[in-house]
Amino acid sequence: MRIAIANDHGGYELKQKIIPYLREHENVEIIDYGCYSNDIVRYPIYAEKVCNAILSNKVDRGILICSTGIGMSIVANKYKGIRAALCDTPYQGMMTSKHNNSNVLCLGGRCIGDFMAFEIIHNWLNYQYEGGRHDISLNILKNLEIHNFN
Numbered sequence: 001m002r003i004a005i006a007n008d009h010g011g012y013e014l015k016q017k018i019i020p021y022l023r024e025h026e027n028v029e030i031i032d033y034g035c036y037s038n039d040i041v042r043y044p045i046y047a048e049k050v051c052n053a054i055l056s057n058k059v060d061r062g063i064l065i066c067s068t069g070i071g072m073s074i075v076a077n078k079y080k081g082i083r084a085a086l087c088d089t090p091y092q093g094m095m096t097s098k099h100n101n102s103n104v105l106c107l108g109g110r111c112i113g114d115f116m117a118f119e120i121i122h123n124w125l126n127y128q129y130e131g132g133r134h135d136i137s138l139n140i141l142k143n144l145e146i147h148n149f150n
């Protein structure tokens with residue numbers, strides 16, 4: 001699986017822990033879209049890079065990290081075809097793969113520790129979408145995108 005990852009200054013430290021974790025423990029290729037330091041940047045710019053990479057099929061899924069994960073999730077969910085899930089627990093990481101088929105995982109770099117992040121990511125990557133009754137909800141979501149978004 002190909003994963004795009006990006007962050008703002010609030011997510012930089014956690015990303016520096018997550019990339020080695022992904023390389024050592026998960027079977028993924030990683031594209032790092034920045035930012036590459038603690039210097040202050042604007043999170044929508046980095047969310048856009050990851051969403052575009054997914055929507056143009058350069059990658060399969062994305063991880064976005066800001067201080068809280070909230071700003072990144074607000075931006076990512078504006079893109080048609082992006083289902084971004086802000087997760088604070090491994091249970092949410094599992095459930096959002098199984099039920100929401102989320103293609104973006106948002107994390108709060110100043111809200112969770114690195115080991116919690118690893119467990120959330122592990123579940124999100126390794127549980128599969130269950131389809132079935134969850135397709136009903138995702139189809140309603142698709143219709144909302146067609147009628148409510150430009």
Ligand code: RB5
Nearest residue numbers: 010066067068069070071
């Ligand atoms: C940056 O200070 C902060 O606003 C950002 O990282 C993010 O948490 C926004 O939701």
